[in-house]
Amino acid sequence: MAAPTTTTHGMKATRDAYGEALVEVARGDPRIYALTGDLRDSNRLEAFAAAYSDRFVECGIAEQNMIGVAAGLAVSGKIPFVSSFAVFLPGRCYDQIRVLVAQPNLNVKFVSTHGGITVGEDGMSAQAIEELAMMRALANMTVIVPADAVETAKAVRALVDHRGPVYVRLGRAAVPVVFDDGYAFAIGKAALLHDGGDLTIAACGIMVAEALVAADVLAADGIRTRVLNVSTLKPMDEETLVAAARESGAIVTAEEHTIYGGLGGAVAELVTAHHPVPVERVGIRDCYGESGSPRQLMEKYGLTAAEIIAAARRALMRKTRR
Amino acid sequence: MGPAVDVHALEARAREFRKTILQVITKAGSGHPGGSLSAIDILTALYFHHMRHDPRNPSWSDRDRFVLSKGHACPAWYVVLAACGYFDPKHLWTLREIDSILQGHPDMTRTPGVEISTGSLGMGFSAAIGMALAGQRDGRPYRVYALLGDGESQEGSIWEGALFAHHYGLENLTAILDRNGLQQTGRTEERIRLDPVADKWRAFGWHVQEIDGHDMGAILAALEQARGVGGRPQIIVARTVKGKGVSFIEGVVGFHGKALTQAELGRALAELDGAQKG
Structure with missing residues (x-):
């Protein structure tokens, strides 16, 4: 891809x-x-x-x-x-x-x-x-x-x-392949891939690799980004996500799925219940796809590191405006 | 159960079950009397003569399995399971009540003797096929019985299952079609035609028998014959009457999903008692 x-x-x-x-x-x-x-x-x-x-x-x-x-x-x-x-x-x-x-x-x-x-x-x-x-x-x-x-x-x-x-x-x-064999997987546990206190990117699936790229770009601008691999959407790792909300104050979710009801929905549900912070959802915006190469589709439908970076900047704006 | 067949005793049991079914549905205030009464003779034959099962040990690994694919007829099944001793008959009077072990449609997590939860039509049959496949692959001696509704046979998944069971030669699977001719809103043949339904099953490669589903001797004989069939699944097309045993329910679409009033129940019980004496 x-x-x-x-x-x-x-x-x-x-x-x-x-x-x-x-x-x-x-x-x-x-x-x-x-x-x-x-x-x-x-x-x-x-x-x-x-x-x-x-x-x-x-x-x-x-x-x-x-x-x-x-x-x-x-x-x-x-x-x-x-x-x-x-x-x-x-x-x-x-x-x-x-x-x-x-x-x-x-x-x-x-x-x-x-x-x-x-x-x-x-x-x-x-x-x-x-x-x-x-x-x-x-x-x-x-x-x-x-x-x-x-x-x-x-x-x-x-x-x-x-x-x-x-x-x-x-x-x-x-x-x-983003993990090496030492990676510890547990159902219901989100993995911390990159630490930072300015913003959190919670991603799953193919968007984890994009999230890591986004974090590098943001780091060059001095934005310290926490990246979580939220591979278990349900039951969600409440402790890790709520801590991320509390400690970083803004969350971007990224998933290869509609922004309704998937990872973005789940994170928003959790955060609003426990520690409300701005949440920006990167995903497919209430439409259907079409034929094309995977990369072309990711770009056309907003599933890229660039899209995550733009969402991160929006989230940071909302965070500082509060 | 013992090998000697006392057909009259089974018929007497079924008559008593009819009364209890109508009583518990009226007590519950809702439920499906019509399809329960069309199925009760078949259930009685299975549980009180044909199937190898042990109510004291419901998880006995080599027990024969029964699946009520037409799950809405569960009052009839519950009455039979209680009479077998799977649970205390006092639970029958809690049918459809909050916290009851007897739900409006079969729930395997609550009711002893229920092998798989059903309620959405066309599903139990496929689960029965999975149980039969497990028995075949493991070389176990148990058999699986699935009771299907005729209205249910309009579900496409029934025919997916028919293909599958034939493809895998599931000789340990016997389906019984409760062919009462009615579905929720009318005659099956006026809603979406099923006939010639036996020919359809023959065309799918199944061993087919057609019987009177209220003739206890015929039911027992058909189950016995099906057990002897090798290499393919069997279906018994049981011609039945919805609401069988009570004149004013028989063949009446309106009693598909409606409880009898107290007055109607009194008349029904009197009729069934009369039949017993006669």
């Missing part, structure tokens, strides 16, 4: 990391099943299907039934990892997820690939930009958006130990 220039460790798609990690965790855990709706290639489950054919379930292009099958497997003691494109999972089977999995709090893991606008050339029908809000709204559901391949692999391992339904959003395109 290219662009961010801060130190990174190469490029890798989060979906690639998912496929590899799932094969690894399934080796020692016969409860793990993988389900997909005719997307074993796109979801990176071909290696799993080859290694564990007895625990791989091809569900065909029928996402509603796939969720029911997963629920039936879960009540039979399995840990189903259900994958599809993020537009279909949850979009095509939301009521099934709600009634069969979220309400009874079943141990089903939803891992969607091709999340966000950077799915690219397939255009707006294929670009999931609202599903984080949908999944956040479900009680019992944990929602995770890993920033890179390293975090994705660690998240997959964490999912196995976590009892209950989880939604994980992954991407299609290769993205910068």
Whole structure:
């Protein structure tokens, strides 16, 4: 996808990391099943299907039934990892997820690939930009958006130990690897990537790399920016976010999602309840995408370091005006 | 349950269940009497003769599973589960009340014996398929039974499941279609036509039987035959009457989701008692 220039460790798609990690965790855990709706290639489950054919379930292009099958497997003691494109999972089977999995709090893991606008050339029908809000709204559901391949692999391992339904959003395109293997991932914990007391950027997914670039640019202007990787949107790390509001006095959120109901919405909800400070949301502004390369789309739809920097300046203005 | 079939005893049980169903729905003040009465003979046959289950050990790993995909008929299921001993029958009189273990639609987190929560149509069937798949992959001996509504069969996911279960040859899965011919607002054939519904299931590769869903002997025989089918899932298309057993409810669309008044209940109970004596 290219662009961010801060130190990174190469490029890798989060979906690639998912496929590899799932094969690894399934080796020692016969409860793990993988389900997909005719997307074993796109979801990176071909290696799993080859290694564990007895625990791989091809569900065909029928996402509603796939969720029911997963629920039936879960009540039979399995840990189903259900994958599809993020537009279909949850979009095509939301009521099934709600009634069969979220309400009874079943141990089903939803891992969607091709999340966000950077799915690219397939255009707006294929670009999931609202599903984080949908999944956040479900009680019992944990929602995770890993920033890179390293975090994705660690998240997959964490999912196995976590009892209950989880939604994980992954991407299609290769993205910068921002973490090294020493990175400690924990569900519900935001990671501090860059410290500063003038302003906080809370980002998730591909916007974490953009946030780090933005922080470098702001630093050149003497603005000390705190960067948080808020990969768990729900349950959100209240302590870390409220501390950021209190200590830095302004927050910019950045996500590859509509500005309604996702990370920006969640942070705004939290901050207004505990320590109100200006919040500027970087994301897709209540519209749909179109065909284009991932980078072109990020630029046209305002998902860049430059956009974060502009939002940071607005937030700082609002902060000093108070 | 024992191998000797006492059809008359099962019929007598079902008659008593009909009375309790109508009583608890009237006590609750709302619920679905019509579809409960069309399904009760099938439920009685499953729980009091056909299925291998143990109410004292509801999580026995090799128990047969039952899924009420047409979840709104749960009063009938609750009455049967209580009679089996899954919970104290006193709970029946709390149906639909705040804090009750008996919700308006089945909730697995509250009600012993409920394998999966249902309520939105077309969903329980898919969950039953998942349970059958787990049993098949693990080589377990249990069977899975799913009771479907005919109105429910208008949901597309039913046909997704029909394809899936056939593709995987789930011979441990038996669906029973409660073909009462009515849905919330009218006759199924006048809303969205289902017939020839048995042919549709045949075309999907299922083993199909068509029976009178109120003939206890026929229900037992069909369940037994289905159990012997290899290599594919089975469906029993049970022709039923919505509100079966009470003349003024039978075939009346208005009793899909409405409780009987006290006066209506009195008449219904008298009819059912009369049938018992006759």
